[in-house]
Amino acid sequence: MTENTPDTVAVGIDIGGTGIKGAIVDVTTGELLTDRKKFATPEGGKPDDIAKTVTDLMESLGDVPASATVGICFPAVVRHGVTMSAANVSKKWIGFEAEKLFEKTLGRDITFVNDADAAGFAEVRYGAAKGKSGLIILTTLGTGIGTALIYNGVLTPNAELGHLEIGGVDYETRAAYSAKEREDLSWKKWAERLQVYYERLEALFSPDGFIVGGGVSKHHEEFLPLLKLDTPIVPATLRNNAGILGAASLSTMRTTFLE
DSSP: OTTSOGGGEEEEEEEOSSEEEEEEEETTTTEESSOOEEEEOOTTOOHHHHHHHHHHHHHHTOOOOTTOEEEEEESSOEETTEEOOOSSSOGGGTTBOHHHHHHHHHTSOOEEEEHHHHHHHHHHHHSTTTTOOSEEEEEEESSSEEEEEEETTEEEOOOOGGGOEETTEETHHHHSHHHHHHHTOOHHHHHHHHHHHHHHHHHHHOOSEEEEESGGGGGGGGTGGGOOOSSOEEEOSSGGGHHHHHHHHHHTOSSOOOO
8 A cells, every 4th residue: 555645545444233344445536455344243233342343353454554544434323423323233322432432442543423424425425426516315225214415515414314204104114125125015116115205305305316325226227217206316336335435534534525
């Protein structure tokens, strides 16, 4: 990595309910400078166990430059380094000083953010929304629905729009990819639910574009063409690297303005 200056190199770590992924990143280009490493999330997802796994992952990356910043994204609302919720991990994370735990464990300052926010920011800086102005809403369709709001390159954190109440229910329980699997819905039937969801987002926010992420986005041709919206809607391009790239990129800046 001798061709990279210190302020372009960062570590991105993406913590999920089943896996923890990470790599060293050139944040100027969005290129991974190491292989992406992945460790299983410890059973139960408790704070100390996850922190130990993150330490093991960092060590597996080899010689991390001392000047490299570190960004970690996590499936929770994150307020001033405190996790205010917990998705598919231990409830011990709720109200927990998560950023302080990782800084103590890793022995360096970190930037700690919501996972959907990291993915959305990465898509704006390197992916499907690069160079786009206005309001972009990223949605990740998985176990739940994660969302990120970015306006002219500025991230508004912790937008939990998957939990919009529609028809008297928390609508991610009806429209997340897990609902499709659980109820064995056809692509057409699932798209009908997504139509209701995205129409509500259009009515509330009048966005300039939607980006659809999550593992199911690799099958976007099966359901996105079935949606009839006024807003352009496209699949995410960064796939499983989005959280890593977004966390790494956000760690290098004290503001969330794109350069």
